[in-house]
Amino acid sequence: KAQAAVKIAKRSGKVEIYRNGVLKEAQRRFSVESRLRDALAQGGLTLAFQPLIHLQTGEITGFEALARWNDDELGDVSPTEFIAVAEESGLITPLGRWAAYEAAQALSRWDAKFGQPLPVGVNVNLSPIQMARDDVASMFEEALRYSGISGNRLTAELTESAIVADPEKAKKLLFALKDLHMPIAMDDFGTGYSNLASLHSLPIDILKIDRSFVSSMLEDRDKEIMVRTILSLAESLGLHVTAEGIETQQLAHALQNLGCWQGQGYYFARPMAEADAFDYWRARWNFETV
Numbered sequence: 001k002a003q004a005a006v007k008i009a010k011r012s013g014k015v016e017i018y019r020n021g022v023l024k025e026a027q028r029r030f031s032v033e034s035r036l037r038d039a040l041a042q043g044g045l046t047l048a049f050q051p052l053i054h055l056q057t058g059e060i061t062g063f064e065a066l067a068r069w070n071d072d073e074l075g076d077v078s079p080t081e082f083i084a085v086a087e088e089s090g091l092i093t094p095l096g097r098w099a100a101y102e103a104a105q106a107l108s109r110w111d112a113k114f115g116q117p118l119p120v121g122v123n124v125n126l127s128p129i130q131m132a133r134d135d136v137a138s139m140f141e142e143a144l145r146y147s148g149i150s151g152n153r154l155t156a157e158l159t160e161s162a163i164v165a166d167p168e169k170a171k172k173l174l175f176a177l178k179d180l181h182m183p184i185a186m187d188d189f190g191t192g193y194s195n196l197a198s199l200h201s202l203p204i205d206i207l208k209i210d211r212s213f214v215s216s217m218l219e220d221r222d223k224e225i226m227v228r229t230i231l232s233l234a235e236s237l238g239l240h241v242t243a244e245g246i247e248t249q250q251l252a253h254a255l256q257n258l259g260c261w262q263g264q265g266y267y268f269a270r271p272m273a274e275a276d277a278f279d280y281w282r283a284r285w286n287f288e289t290v
């Protein structure tokens with residue numbers, strides 16, 4: 001009897017722990033959503049800018065704009081967490097709009113500081129949910145017009161899943177972005193359903209090889225094969241390739257030798273604040289960084 005009671009207690013204890021876990025998760029999710037809603041309304045998010053480096057010349061060709069959020073109560077919340085919450089809650093629409101405007105505005109503030117347009121662009125990430133719900137083409141058109149930035153300086157980064165979700169809609173959107181002269185990059189390439197036919201029929205300019213292939217390509221033969229395959233696929237389709245997650249000089253050199261166009265990663269620079277990104281660019285713009 002006593003043993004049975006212990007068993008029940010143990011089991012209900014587990015249930016209690018499980019309940020607490022679920023409850024904590026739900027509470028976290030709830031507070032992230034409500035704090036994020038306020039942050040978006042009050043200008044509490046910022047963009048960090050990570051340099052994109054031309055691997056053959058070492059020039060800084062642009063920056064990827066990455067959302068950052070430091071909340072008074074929650075502290076730093078990682079984009080992986082708050083982007084997911086934004087996607088589930090519908091907040092991805094205002095967040096995505098904010099990011100597009102802020103990226104275009106950053107370019108126009110840099111141009112003003114420099115006294116003429118910088119020969120760099122900014123990449124903006126698009127969520128598949130945002131693409132399904134919002135008119136992303138007019139969003140960019142308005143952001144560009146508002147900031148006086150030409151479309152060829154804003155690159156749209158989208159993922160394969162956005163195209164798989166609704167190929168016809170994606171096609172219309174991509175051609176509308178092309179009408180604005182915006183370059184289009186496929187982010188995290190290699191991790192999703194790589195529909196080769198759509199790569200060919202859609203106006204895609206750049207493949208960004210996912211970090212999971214790049215970072216271990218020197219130790220892991222399968223990863224290296226993947227990187228080489230993407231590079232030769234891109235070459236036959238006439239696309240540019242950006243490698244993400246370059247953390248060492250050896251990786252930078254390996255990708256340079258493979259003829260990869262552009263690189264991004266901690267080896268070159270971490271994402272940084274808008275003013276620091278400008279200083280970083282100005283200090284190097286006529287020097288080599290590789």
Ligand code: C2E
Nearest residue numbers: 066067079080083099125126127245246247264265266267
């Ligand atoms: P992503 O678009 O693939 O962005 C690249 C991520 O890799 C960034 O993470 C960047 O900080 C990180 N990274 C760059 N170089 C290295 C490296 O050498 N090593 C390592 N370990 N990591 C590196 P971050 O900033 O945490 O963003 C994560 C993801 O959140 C992004 O992945 C993107 O999918 C999403 N995200 C960020 N900002 C936005 C946004 O404004 N809108 C949307 N829709 N998504 C965003």
Ligand code: MG
Nearest residue numbers: 064125157187
């Ligand atoms: Mg990206």
Ligand code: MG
Nearest residue numbers: 187188208244
């Ligand atoms: Mg990426």
Ligand code: MG
Nearest residue numbers: 188210211244
């Ligand atoms: Mg990635």
